[in-house]
Amino acid sequence: MIEIKPLKAAHGSVEAPSSKSYTNRAYLLAALAAGSVRLDRPLFSDDTRYMRQALDQFGIACREESEAVIVEGTGGVLQTPQQELHVGNAGTAMRFLTTFATLAPGETRLTGDARMQERPIEDLLHCLRQMGIRAESVRGNQCPPLTIHGGSPQGGTLKLAGNQSSQYLTSLLICAPYFQQDTTIEILGDLTSKSYVDITLDIMKTFGVTVINESYQRFRIAAGQRYRAQTYRVEGDASSASYFFAAAAVTGGTVTVTHLNPKSVQGDIQFPRVLEQMGCKIDIGDEKITVKGNPLRGITINMNNMPDVVQTLAVVALFATGRTTVTGIGNLRIKETDRIQALEAELTRLGAHVEAGDDFISIEPGALKPAAIETYNDHRMAMSFAVAGLNIPGIRIKNPQCVDKSFPDFFDRFQSFYD
Numbered sequence: 001m002i003e004i005k006p007l008k009a010a011h012g013s014v015e016a017p018s019s020k021s022y023t024n025r026a027y028l029l030a031a032l033a034a035g036s037v038r039l040d041r042p043l044f045s046d047d048t049r050y051m052r053q054a055l056d057q058f059g060i061a062c063r064e065e066s067e068a069v070i071v072e073g074t075g076g077v078l079q080t081p082q083q084e085l086h087v088g089n090a091g092t093a094m095r096f097l098t099t100f101a102t103l104a105p106g107e108t109r110l111t112g113d114a115r116m117q118e119r120p121i122e123d124l125l126h127c128l129r130q131m132g133i134r135a136e137s138v139r140g141n142q143c144p145p146l147t148i149h150g151g152s153p154q155g156g157t158l159k160l161a162g163n164q165s166s167q168y169l170t171s172l173l174i175c176a177p178y179f180q181q182d183t184t185i186e187i188l189g190d191l192t193s194k195s196y197v198d199i200t201l202d203i204m205k206t207f208g209v210t211v212i213n214e215s216y217q218r219f220r221i222a223a224g225q226r227y228r229a230q231t232y233r234v235e236g237d238a239s240s241a242s243y244f245f246a247a248a249a250v251t252g253g254t255v256t257v258t259h260l261n262p263k264s265v266q267g268d269i270q271f272p273r274v275l276e277q278m279g280c281k282i283d284i285g286d287e288k289i290t291v292k293g294n295p296l297r298g299i300t301i302n303m304n305n306m307p308d309v310v311q312t313l314a315v316v317a318l319f320a321t322g323r324t325t326v327t328g329i330g331n332l333r334i335k336e337t338d339r340i341q342a343l344e345a346e347l348t349r350l351g352a353h354v355e356a357g358d359d360f361i362s363i364e365p366g367a368l369k370p371a372a373i374e375t376y377n378d379h380r381m382a383m384s385f386a387v388a389g390l391n392i393p394g395i396r397i398k399n400p401q402c403v404d405k406s407f408p409d410f411f412d413r414f415q416s417f418y419d
């Protein structure tokens with residue numbers, strides 16, 4: 001447990017860590033390329049470590065060189081892992097590797113931690129079965145552990161439910177060029193978290209593969225396209241940057257985050273714009289963004305495209321006048337924890353008046369008081385509520401090490417505000 005000391009105003013410049021989403025995609029594209037791929041500045045964290053360990057089990061060699069990782073791509077020829085793959089609670093690793101495993105000839109078993117064993121994946125398995133792949137939830141409960149029987153996935157027309165997670169679609173898109181025939185993926189219902197599909201299409205394009213996106217309802221991928229071996233630099237993580245912007249917002253300070261691409265397709269790069277709607281001033285630089293705090297007012301916003309910064313915004317809402325309502329966030333209930341429930345519990349513990357439903361949360365600030373915050377092993381609970389501690393004396397964060405999932409040195413960088 002750590003205690004966060006209040007601060008008059010957060011000022012300074014902080015470097016964002018590299019992007020979790022880009023890093024875990026880059027590893028897979030590199031593995032499928034024919035030849036050496038140099039990834040400059042990949043993220044080093046639990047979720048990306050699980051991905052690298054899995055690649056090793058598929059027979060893909062990786063080696064570190066100062067801030068880079070060299071991946072020896074095998075052109076789509078994979079060994080079948082001898083041991084079960086363990087991915088902790090890394091959603092990207094579990095979902096992306098499930099389709100990747102279809103490219104290996106034998107049976108691959110995938111599992112994760114207790115929470116991962118409660119996170120659904122049936123919609124993706126159902127899609128793989130449409131190509132004749134045997135893909136099963138071992139306990140028949142739609143969740144990992146899984147067994148995937150790989151070997152020459154056919155492609156063709158696949159129908160995929162879009163409402164639970166965009167990671168299923170990304171998983172299929174990444175591997176589709178290596179299927180036997182052209183692939184068309186038809187999305188049933190509304191596709192959630194579309195900005196993450198943009199990340200997938202962006203990196204696939206950089207590696208030389210074209211996807212035709214028909215209004216996020218149908219995606220067409222021609223077979224026979226191949227990822228090009230190259231040097232690829234991973235950009236900064238916009239979700240991780242949100243905590244520092246929020247620190248400026250809630251304390252009235254001025255914070256610059258560097259190692260960020262302001263033109264990024266990451267949905268969370270728009271988070272400073274959300275703070276601007278609440279009253280902050282923002283300044284967009286070359287590879288940096290600055291937020292200057294100002295008196296904050298509550299807003300109503302659909303955050304379907306920015307699911308990973310909902311907790312950051314919910315904490316900022318504690319210090320705004322009026323109510324903040326966030327909609328379009330039903331799938332937060334199947335992430336590291338049920339994030340709507342976790343937010344409701346912890347914001348209420350701090351004295352806010354909270355209303356929550358299937359896919360929304362509404363926060364009305366109250367008389368705020370200190371508390372020990374439960375993080376439910378969710379990195380984003382720890383990082384978001386650390387921001388609350390800048391303004392409310394006596395906030396303690398339980399199990400702060402859970403930040404290792406995406407941002408292992410978060411508390412060191414947060415500490416720089418006190419120097």
Ligand SMILES: O=C(O)C1=C[C@@H](OP(=O)(O)O)[C@@H](O)[C@H](O)C1
Nearest residue numbers: 021092165166167193196307308
């Ligand atoms: O594709 C990705 O890299 C991610 C997609 C999002 O998940 P959903 O599509 O399940 O919302 C996001 O929450 C997650 O942290 C990373």
Ligand SMILES: C=C(OP(=O)(O)O)C(=O)O
Nearest residue numbers: 089090091092308335336
């Ligand atoms: C939802 C998240 O992770 P994942 O789904 O990749 O486990 C996250 O990092 O907030």
